[in-house]
Amino acid sequence: MAARIARGMADTWKRYIFHFANDHFDFKLAELKAIARTVGCQIQIDETKYDKESPFLEVGLRSDEDGKRLMQRATLGRSLYELMAEGRTLPELCADLNKLPDAKKTVAADSTFRFQIEGFNKRLPQASKVDRIEALLQCLPKFQGKINLKAPDHSFHLLEYYGHEGSKSPDQPYWLYFGRWIADGQRDKIRQFHLQKRHFIGNTSMDAGLSLIMANMGQVDKNQIVFDPFVGTGSLLVACAHHGAYVMGTDIDYMLIHAKARPSRHNQKRRDKDESIRANLRQYGMESRYLDVLVADASRHDLWRNMPLFDAIITDPPYGIREASLKIGAEKPADAFIPEDCRDNHHPQSVKYRLSDSFCDLLNFAARFLKLNGRLVYWLPVFRPQYSEANVPRHRCLQLVSNCEQILNTTISRRLVTMEKTAEWQAEEDSRGATVEVDHYGDKSFRERYFKANRTIAKEMEASGSS
Numbered sequence: 186m187a188a189r190i191a192r193g194m195a196d197t198w199k200r201y202i203f204h205f206a207n208d209h210f211d212f213k214l215a216e217l218k219a220i221a222r223t224v225g226c227q228i229q230i231d232e233t234k235y236d237k238e239s240p241f242l243e244v245g246l247r248s249d250e251d252g253k254r255l256m257q258r259a260t261l262g263r264s265l266y267e268l269m270a271e272g273r274t275l276p277e278l279c280a281d282l283n284k285l286p287d288a289k290k291t292v293a294a295d296s297t298f299r300f301q302i303e304g305f306n307k308r309l310p311q312a313s314k315v316d317r318i319e320a321l322l323q324c325l326p327k328f329q330g331k332i333n334l335k336a337p338d339h340s341f342h343l344l345e346y347y348g349h350e351g352s353k354s355p356d357q358p359y360w361l362y363f364g365r366w367i368a369d370g371q372r373d374k375i376r377q378f379h380l381q382k383r384h385f386i387g388n389t390s391m392d393a394g395l396s397l398i399m400a401n402m403g404q405v406d407k408n409q410i411v412f413d414p415f416v417g418t419g420s421l422l423v424a425c426a427h428h429g430a431y432v433m434g435t436d437i438d439y440m441l442i443h444a445k446a447r448p449s450r451h452n453q454k455r456r457d458k459d460e461s462i463r464a465n466l467r468q469y470g471m472e473s474r475y476l477d478v479l480v481a482d483a484s485r486h487d488l489w490r491n492m493p494l495f496d497a498i499i500t501d502p503p504y505g506i507r508e509a510s511l512k513i514g515a516e517k518p519a520d521a522f523i524p525e526d527c528r529d530n531h532h533p534q535s536v537k538y539r540l541s542d543s544f545c546d547l548l549n550f551a552a553r554f555l556k557l558n559g560r561l562v563y564w565l566p567v568f569r570p571q572y573s574e575a576n577v578p579r580h581r582c583l584q585l586v587s588n589c590e591q592i593l594n595t596t597i598s599r600r601l602v603t604m605e606k607t608a609e610w611q612a613e614e615d616s617r618g619a620t621v622e623v624d625h626y627g628d629k630s631f632r633e634r635y636f637k638a639n640r641t642i643a644k645e646m647e648a649s650g651s652s
């Protein structure tokens with residue numbers, strides 16, 4: 186059952202219904218809370234009744250304006266309604282509607298309105314929608330305006346909940362909500378920034394929806410400086426620039442960020458001359474937000490001036506599956522010495538970058554270079570059978586805000602970890618300090634385990650006859 190707010194909430198709170206997209210269940214609440222903080226709006230949520238698989242969530246907000254500001258950033262929020270009435274059945278809902286003061290259920294004769302009836306986890310035939318509209322009109326005698334289906338002044342929605350998607354839907358809904366539409370979320374931005382239409386992409390470009398969610402988790406906002414140390418093709422920069430931030434990044438792969446690596450689109454033989462992260466930002470009219478990208482090793486922090494520089498660090502570190510996970514270094518210490526006369530044209534050697542080291546470095550980097558209250562948002566790949574929250578990397582200066590799972594298969598998932606810098610970094614706690622513990626992978630590489638898990642799943646599918 187969707188979470189509900191007690192009727193007895195203070196007068197200044199108004200009741201609203203969030204209608205979420207049926208996508209990324211684990212991220213919905215975390216995104217909503219992050220947005221509320223970014224836009225500075227108070228929100229009341231009864232988390233004890235929160236059901237992440239339900240698309241509906243009852244919340245308390247101070248005003249419609251606050252709701253509109255929330256929806257201007259919501260990636261996972263489809264629509265927001267002012268909750269007028271609810272119930273287990275239509276008569277129960279109508280009785281609830283009767284309790285509303287007339288002013289709340291009036292449509293003046295000179296304005297227009299429409300009803301929309303929607304079932305979740307059940308398709309409602311047109312005839313039953315018409316029956317419901319007639320029943321609603323019976324208890325709304327002060328709806329005197331004309332009906333306008335295309336562009337009404339007011340839109341009223343009856344939302345019927347028939348259980349989680351894919352569950353057997355009952356004959357009668359579990360719950361009904363009736364509300365006045367306030368605003369839609371930003372689902373259209375997922376289409377606008379879709380990778381299919383993006384000028385420069387690569388094998389590991391992050392999809393538009395998740396990039397936008399990450400920017401929200403990071404509370405990215407106008408005129409901030411946002412950094413991605415593993416920038417790749419810059420998908421996360423696109424989402425952050427969309428929210429008005431100035432963006433920059435580093436990547437160790439010269440060929441990739443100079444768009445000289447093999448194209449990843451199957452119908453493309455050669456890369457276009459002007460493919461670049463800057464061109465991506467130009468494509469969306471956001472070039473003025475582009476600071477730069479550097480070919481650099483994210484494990485080397487001395488590149489940066491020793492002061493907090495970034496408002497947010499939003500990144501997708503390499504897992505070593507589809508991209509190189511390397512850092513500058515030499516297997517033998519003697520090879521690390523570069524004679525003076527060779528330094529100018531020296532091409533550094535690289536060594537394998539252990540996953541646990543890359544997370545260690547990332548947290549140390551964030552602790553040092555994030556501004557106070559700035560956020561670090563990154564993906565952590567995990568083996569589900571062995572995962573526990575203790576595996577999430579920690580740092581004294583960074584407080585865990587949220588940790589949301591995207592399941593990739595039965596054994597592997599990645600978790601979107603959001604941390605906030607809550608304490609100033611002290612020089613003596615530099616990089617290899619004991620405050621970061623990452624011990625989920627041991628000596629085996631994630632790559633080894635990933636492919637082993639995939640082979641096991643493939644064998645199981647073969648044995649069960651599925652393709």
Ligand SMILES: C[S@@+](CC[C@H](N)C(=O)[O-])C[C@H]1O[C@@H](n2cnc3c(N)ncnc32)[C@H](O)[C@@H]1O
Binds near residue numbers: 414
């Ligand atoms: C998962 S990809 C990031 C993809 C990126 N979010 C995008 O949308 O294209 C990880 C990136 O980290 C880079 N990388 C690997 N090791 C690195 C290092 N030591 N320093 C900086 N970048 C590194 C890889 O070249 C790769 O582009």
